[in-house]
Amino acid sequence: MPFPKITPGSDRSPEQFIADQLTGLKASAQRRLDDVGAQTQLHPHQTLLWALGTGYLLRMLPTTRILGGVTGLAVTLLKPAALFYGAAKVWQATQQSAAPRRQQEPSTH
Helix, strand or coil: CCCCCCCCCCCHHHHHHHHHHHHHHHHHHHHHHHHHHHHHHCCCHHHHHHHHHHHHHHHHHCCCHHHHHHHCCCCCCCCHHHHHHHHHHHHHHHHHHHHHHHHHCCCCC
């Protein structure tokens, strides 16, 4: 699913954009889950072998270190993401408060 292009003059709020993206993500995840269910019903032996192989590989990997690294990376990236989100909200608030002032000022042209 391609991502929609965001333009600066877009009428959608950040909340609406996030809601739209989550709706698409949920639909995509449900389609994938349905596909896995259909594949499992069509080829149960192959599915069982894949599950056993995956379980064996996961047992061999250092999952604690991997999960710790992923969690640390997520926490590290969460701080700048929150900063950018806050900056976007401040920018949006300043643009909304500046719009009524522009309408009240008479045009000098």
